[in-house]
Amino acid sequence: MEITNNQLLRFTTAGSVDDGKSTLIGRLLYDSKSIFEDQLEAIENTSKQKGHEGVDLALFTDGLRDEREQGITIDVAYRYFTTPKRKFIIADTPGHIQYTRNMVTGASTANAAIILVDARHGVIEQTKRHAFIASLLRIPHVIVCINKMDLVDFKEVVYNTILKQFEEFSSKLLITDIRFIPISALLGDNVVHRSEHMPWYQGGPLLHTLETMHISSDINKVDARFPVQTVLRPQREGFLDYRGYAGRMASGILRTGDEITVMPSGFTSVIKSIGGPSGEINEAFAPMSVAITLEDDIDISRGDMIVRSKNQPEGLQDIEVMLCWLHNDSAKPRAKYSIRHTSNEQKAMIKEVIYKIDINTLARKADDSQIDMNDICKVRIRTTKPLMVDSYRENRVTGSIILVDDGTHETVAAGMIV
Incomplete structure (x- = not known):
């Protein structure tokens, strides 16, 4: 499959406190040369002020003032970067148990989830919680990054033990694609470049995995659902008789001439026209924002849903x-x-x-x-x-x-x- 940089991959990172999520994202951005020079300079200066010998990679995601002052990540931090093969949106979610809500927020639109496991601690409750949420949210791909391998002497036996722990738990979940990568975010092993310390690992590094992962759309293309957000009644010349229903296609396709039903009232009509950003169009599909007019004058308000008459929720x-x-x-x-x-x-x-x-x-x-x-x-x-x-x-x-x-x-x- 040919991969172009037009493809966008949304992924979320999750793990327990101090598993190294921010350092991992920083390493991804740093080693893939996705940092602007002024950003890099600012982070280098902040690292010196904090007394770090090198660049503190975690600061690339800890952008809020409160985060830097407290030394913790306190909210979902979205970051964007591009490689020659793909565009990425990262949702970096905190590991504290009280911030599970941020995991739900960050993962709700993700194509993939990176779950970090500390090689010293193995699979813990938060690991299971994040894996279960990923399963609940139907995230199709999960990458388990076993981090801090440098602190366990890059031992293959540690990696295999954690792999078996996670597989035993995840066998009960609805996740179809799970991959395991042993990494050291701090040193860069198997993040962007292959590790020389773990020749026993035959898979690709994390970035290669993200770049070559097949992305399938999670948009339902069959069931036409159009939740009405507002009713348009412009009082100006040429539009005095116009009554349009604006909203965003949630799923499926609606075309001019389609027989529709308005839920929950049950009234039926036919689509007269569909207005897009640049004028009239013949069809609307998810996730387009459009305005629809109908052949009949029906009482419709915000919260109603326009659907095909033969395919109703x-x-x-x-x-x-x-x-x-x-x-x-x-x-x-x-x-x-x-x-x-x-x-x-x-x-x-x-x-x-x-x-x-x-x-x-x-x-x-x-x-x-x-x-x-x-x-x-x-x-x-x-x-x-x-x-x-x-x-x-x-x-x-x-x-x-x-x-x-x-x-x-x-x-x-x-x-x-x-």
């Missing part, structure tokens, strides 16, 4: 969801939250906790209804009005929800519809 008020609880405060029993699904927002409550996941064993605990920070559980949510949903497995956009606390307006949970 389910309209559900009782929805089963795999929920990642992201907030410091526990879930309140039968409390009302705002649920956001595509452009639709309404009130909802957690009606029932079906089971919680024991992250170490993946066992299901059916007798525990307490939902605390970082808990992953299957719940039944009741909404005030039907939501037009697909399963997350079939459609990432119409299969995902978030819950928002009405009092604080903070996002408390993210969920994948089962």
